[in-house]
Amino acid sequence: MILDALSVLLLVLGLFFFVSGLLGLWRFPDTFARLHALTKADNLGLGLVMTGLLFQVPDVLWAIKFVLVWLLALVASAVNAHLIAVFLHRQQEGHDESA
């Protein structure tokens, strides 16, 4: 019962971060600001939802896989943000040294 309540609390918190990431994507004026808002809110939302679900899993293997998904999401989102930021930076400076 207490575990269920804790689970619901974490899930709602995660949902809040997802919605705030969406608001950032929608309302922020330039792409760097959107990048900043989205990358953080996104990971935190997924992490909280994952932690909330950890109290409901049937066995340990599921829990390990959940954590693995979240860690992969962290790495993927870091790489994603870096690629987009570098691309945008080069585009704005108007030169490309790799060409």
Added chain:
Amino acid sequence: MNTVLLALVVVLALVLLISLLIMLARTRLTDRLLAVQLLGTLGVAMLLVLAVVMQQRAFLDTALVLVMLAVVVTAVFTHRQRGGKS
């Protein structure tokens, strides 16, 4: 508990729909890629919740694949846009 989880899936699907509309409304490539990133994470979250609701382990594998493919999209698009060879 399952009812709560299903309600969460519905709300996540609504957020996903709105971010899909945002992606379609943007014109620049980077903004669209950002929206795609949000789409990927929301999809993963929905799959995780559905895996617990339906007690299906296959959803977890799908979530893993989705996470890994999300970054490939950005890598390919930024690379090609810069004129790199594929």
